[in-house]
Amino acid sequence: MPSLFSTHAGALIRGDAPASASGRLRRSVISDVIVVAGILAVLGAVAALLPQVNAAIGPQGIPSSISTDPHLLPYYALRSVFRMFIALGFSFLFTVVYGLAAARSRRLGAILIPLLDILQSVPILGFLSATITIWLVLFPGSILGVEAASIFAIFTSQAWNMTFSFHRSLMxxxxxxxxxxxxxxxxxxxxxxxxxxxxxxxxxLWNCMMSVGGGWFFLTASEMISVNNSTYVLPGIGSYVAEASERQQLGNIGWAILTMVIVVVLIDFCxxxxxxxxxxxxxxxxxSSVSQKRSLVLSVIRQSHLNDVLATIGRPIADVLDRLTLPLGRTGAHWHVRGTRSRIGDVLFAVVAAAVSIFGVVLWFDYIREGAGIAEIWHVAGLGFLTFLRVMLLTLICSIIWVPIGAMIGMNPKLARFFQPVIQILASFPANFTFPLVTLWFIAWHIDINWGNLLLMSLGTQWYILFNVIAGASAIPDDLREMSRSLGMGTWQRWKTLILPAVFGAWCTGGVTAAGGAWNASIVSETVSYGHTTLTATGLGSYIAASTAEGNMPRTLLSVTMMSIFVVVVNRVFWHPLERLADRRFSLTA
Amino acid sequence: MKNTLTANNNIDNSVIDNTAVENTAMENTAVKGTALPVITANHVSKSFLTDNGEDLKVLTHISMTLHEGEIVAILGRSGAGKSTFLRILAGLVPPSDGRVKYRGKPLTGPNPGVAMVFQTFALMPWLTVESNVELGLQAQGVGRKERKAAALKAIDSIGLDGFESAYPKELSGGMRQRVGIARALVLKPDALFMDEPFSALDVLTAENLRQEVLKLWADGSGALRSILIVTHNIEEAVQMADRVVVLGSHPGHVIADVPITLPRPRDKHTAAFESTVDSLYAILTGQADAARGGHREEALSGLQQMFADSSQGSHSLPDATPGGMAGLLEIVADHEDGVDLADLASALTFEVDDLFPLLDAGTLLGMLDVEEGHVSLTPAGREWNDADILDSKMIFARMAISHVPLIRAIDRTLRQSKNGKVRGDLIVDLLRGKHNDEAAQQQFRIAVEWGRYGELFDYDSDDDTLTLDDNAQ
Known part of the structure; x- marks a missing residue:
């Protein structure tokens, strides 16, 4: 009797919907066809792209411009997407290796995690100008060198937050x-x-999505690489926008934006x-009562026989791997006893690490003093302060505008359901694709780029604030809202005592992401051009852009270091205390 | 007082066929004299480093042996280090001193003869029931087919058939714990370790599962041999174990090793059962007085000494709220001559961990008198219980100042400071001398709660300052 009952309950729990056998069969066959077609399409695209990626460099050298024929846009988009996902693959690999090393080894963790904090704050142009020669030497005579540099640049805009997230999960x-x-x-x-x-x-996965969004933003910079006084251009949708902007082809920019919207929506859907x-x-x-997330693509895949096929192929491989990796040892097989030897090791490790970092700082200082001069350090610090003011002002303005709107959307479930995916897509759309249009407007209206720059930066980063505030507001418990209504609270009192405190934590998360993004965005938005007109704002971002373009290594190193210092210090002094406060005082779960 | 238990017992009898339990229980007791030791602990001690760099002893010189075929229960109140001891025997945590042997071989890592059932189930939420059960076999390198067969057998034996492909989050708590048990059974362990396995379940489910485990142990199939169960439920210990090892706290040490010779199946309503439960209650309460003299003497500066003394051993504040104490006193007050702890616990469906902090708090404040497993009100306790809300606060404040050293220490520090203000950090820091960080924070939190209730002092968590309450000035 009990067993009968359980079987029945088991079937119910698994949610087998009653469906006619023939209907299910038909659906499964259709699904199979769709899945097979999808796999073939992906394989075909990759096969078609691969030879192009490794094409030989012609006699005229690495191209410094590409065709802006709109018909080429689908091909360019494919190239860009291909690049993006190769970089994402490497980001995953890096994440796993780095995260595991930092989590499993106490000593390595003490170094790797602060180092990651610094790496995260280094702007991608810094990585590019430091490594471009290496990539070109690694793959001589082939466009693959530039391609590798571009993929590396995208990788540096993706990997760090994924690694942080993986490490945090492990810990x-x-x-x-x-x-x-x-x-x-x-x-x-x-x-x-x-x-x-x-x-x-x-x-x-969430960080992965954010990373790809971040990668799109730097697509232009990583496909039209202009460092050390030369420009290398790869076919892609980012370089297409830059090229079209230089040739003042407004219509083509429009086509590119449309293509990008389609790409972003398709990636989201598929x-x-x-x-x-x-x-x-x-x-x-x-x-299990949390609202179910649904996806048409997933349903099709689940209805198809892909699962069974993968299982038949995958199982033997998994078994073999299981056995092959046994020599790697078992988890926690031996106790780590902390004796005198381990303590001596700790001290040695700390001494070596300290010596290496002091040596590095001395070298850095020497190099800067010879190449740029002490006075330049103060000059760059001043520029950094200017950009810092801009980033703070931008965060403030975006908050004033988007917090009320976000909170109102979030408290209305219908609006929230509609807006959240839209904003998610907006956030991953590369805002700098619209920079040429905005620049044109600045030129026409004679708007000072020193202020206009705020708008450019906010185009990319404001969504983080809006997105998080919506999520925060929709998490306000119903009973609190009903309480505020039954007490007959006025609008202002309601905002002051309930809504603003409740979304404070979410605002912090959004604010720190937006501010971090704005620092990086300053490099591509403090210097903008359309046609032959270039607008340059005074700030650290334009300084970095200029010094990398002309290949002035001491200045690049100085300015990149300065930006890292600013980002790390502002996070430590400003955002982290705010986040702790939010956790302690304004958390709804405690 | 026994109405809840009667309900339980009806369920037992209807669900479980008890004859099997009886037969093998006889064999088990018969075998015990000559039984081989499976796991032996020899003078095991464990200490952790506090944040002030001092060693904090959690366990001291515990020796015990788990023999083949027996069920041993480890009983103790919270803070006795029961779970830590279990984890040391399981090889999950290395002892600071002493050694653990499995079948004569000293442990250097996870104990190969042990499978564990966790309080919170510890199932991988992303694996199906079957994959969860297969996990240990997979780690041993058992092939896919044999693995599946063994898993299905274990799943059947614990009544989970039909749920093989369900995910843990689709199951109720009781069903989840069955998966946890099946995962352990499939490994055919020498010793099954259970860490408060039924305390996250409701009363009826817990009772039902307890009986099924006993049945599996007794049916002679060899799937279950020795069992070591950590519990803070005294009835559970008496019902299941051949032997109850009682641990005392601060630091954990063995205060009694009580053989339970009651015939199986055990009926909770027999006089013998009840008297065994009562005697265990008496052992546990008697221990509170014994600890009083036991703390270390060390030269410390004045303020530090005051705080170190104020929270040592039985002086440390039990995690109880004034509201909970008031509720308890109200119930005890209904009985003119006091009440037996076992009756009190079953009336409230409380386990030791729920009841003892309240009892300790009442005793510490001089409002309750606990002796030989029997609790009654002191005159002060009666006065507090009868007072109205304002008077009761004053009585509480008076008793707290005169009986609770930590409250007194904070009060005195506040009065001695110039502006009647002290940083909370300072107090927590002083407490860290004798507690790890978590315990220091907890002591401080409880002191603040009691102080606030008695209107002795107030605490502003924003700027972390304690101030003398206006009423107390």
Missing amino acids: SEPPELDEAARLLQLSHWQRFWKLDVPNSMIPL LWKPLTAWAEKFRITSN
Whole structure:
């Protein structure tokens, strides 16, 4: 009797909808056709692109311009997307290796995590100008060198926040799951796939989406690489916009924007939607009543036989890998006993690390003093302060505008459901595609770029604030809202005592992301041009852009370091205390 | 007082066939004299480093042996280090001193003969029931087919058939714990470790699952041999165990090793059962007085000494709210001559961890008298219980100042400071001398709660300052 009951309950729980057998069969066949077509399309596109990527460089050298024929846009878009996902693949690899190293080794972690904080604050142009020669030497005579440099640049705009997220997930694994894994004596390999990866999947995926959005923003800079007094152009949608802007082809810029919108929406539909819906199974919550995320693409894949095919192919491979990786050892197989030897090791490690960093700082200082002079340090610091003021002003203005709007949208579930995906797409749309149009407007109306620059920066970064505030406002519990209504609170009182405190934490998260993005965006937005007119604002961003373009290494190094210092210090002094305050005082869960 | 238990028992009898339990229980007790030791702990101690760099002892010189085929329960109140001890035996945490042997071999890592059932289940939420159960076999390198067969068998044996492809989050708490048990059973462990396995479940589900585990242990199939269960539920310990090891707290040490010789199946309503439960309550309460003299003497500066003394051993503040104490006193006040703890616990469906902090707080404040598992009100307690809300606060304040050293220490520090203000940091820092950070924070939090209730002092969490309350000035 009990077993009968359980079988029935099991079927109910799994949610097998009653459907006629023939209908299910038909749907599954259609799904199979769609899935096979999709796989063939992806493979075909990759096969078609690969030879192009490795094309030989002609006698005229690496091209410094591309055709702006709108018919080429689909091809350019494919190239850009291809580049983006190669970079994403490398970002994943880096994330896993770096995150595991930092989480598993106490000593490495003490160095790697602060280092990651610094790497995150270095603008991508800094990475590019430092490494471009290496890439060109690595792949001589082939366009692959430039392609590698471009992919590396995109990688540097994607990897860091993914790594942070993975590391945080590793450090906050539920202790009882860790204990279970150790007591069951899972091998390192098994633990990685059964615990580490699933546990970090949801935050990693969200960061992945943000990373791709960030990557789009720097697409132009990483496809039309102009450093060290030369310009290398790769076919892609980012370089297309730059080229069209230089040739003053407004119509073509419009086509490019349209293409980009389609690309962003398609990626959202074909990739992020199904992935986030699929990743729901990795959520560690006890209740399954959270609203179900749905995705048409995922449903089609689930109805098809792809799963079975993958299982038949994958299982034997997984078994072999399982066995092959056993020599890597089992998780927590031996206790780490901290004895005198380990303490001596700690001291040695700290001494070596300190010596290396002091040596590095001395070298840096020497190089700057010889190449740029001490006075230049103060000059650059002043420029940094100017950009800092701009970033702060921008965050303030965006907050004043978007916090009330975001809170109102968030408290209205219908509006929120409609706006959230739209804003998500807006956030991942590369705002600098519209820069030529805005620049044209600045020129026509004689708007000072020193102020106009604020608008340019905000085009890309304001969405983070709006997006987070909407999420925060929609999380305000119903009973609190009903309470405020039943007490007959006035509008101002309601905002002051309920809504603003409730969205404070979300605003912090959005603000820190927006401000971080704005620092990076200052490099591409403090110097903008349309045709032969170039507008340059005074600030650290335009200084970095200029010094990388003319290949002045001491100045580049100085200014990039200065920007890192500013970002790290502002985060430490301003944002982190605010986030802690939000956590302590304004958290709704505590 | 026993109405809840009667309900439980009806369920037992209807669900479980008890004859099997009886038969093998006889064999088990018969075997015990000659049984081989499976896991032995020899003078195991464990200490953690506090934030002030001092060693904080959690366990001291614990020795015990788990023999083949027996069920041992480890009983103790919170802070006795039960779970830490279990994890040391399981090889998850290395002992600071002493050694643990599994079948004669010293441990250097996770104990290969142990499978554990966790309080919070510890299932991988992204794996199906079947994959969760197979996980340990997969780690041992068992092939896919054999793995599946063994997992299905274990799933059947614990009544989970039909749920193989469900995900843990689709299951109720009781079903989830069944998965946890199946995951342990499939490994055919020498010893099954259970860390408060039923405390996250409701009363009826817990009772049902407890019986099923006992049945599996007794049915002689060999899937379950020895069991070591950590619990703070005294009835659970008496119902399941051949032997109850009682741990005392601050630091954890063995205060009693009580064999339970009641015939199986055990009926909770027999006089023998009740008297065993009562005697365990008496052992646990007697221990509070024993700890009083036991703390270390060290030369510390005046203020530091005051705070160090104020929160040591039995002086440390139990995690109880004034409201909870008031509720308890009200119930005890209904009984002119006081009430047995076992009756009190079952009337409230409280377990030791819920009840003892309240009892300790009442005793510390001089409002309750606990002796031999029997609790009654002191005159002060009666006065507090009968007072109206304002008077009751004054009585509470008076008792707290005169009986609770930490409250007194804070009060005195506030009065001695120039502006009647002290930073909370300072107090927590002083407490850190004898507690780890978490415990220091907790002591401070409780002191603030009591102080606020008695209108002795106030605390502003924004700027972290304690101020003398206007009433107290």
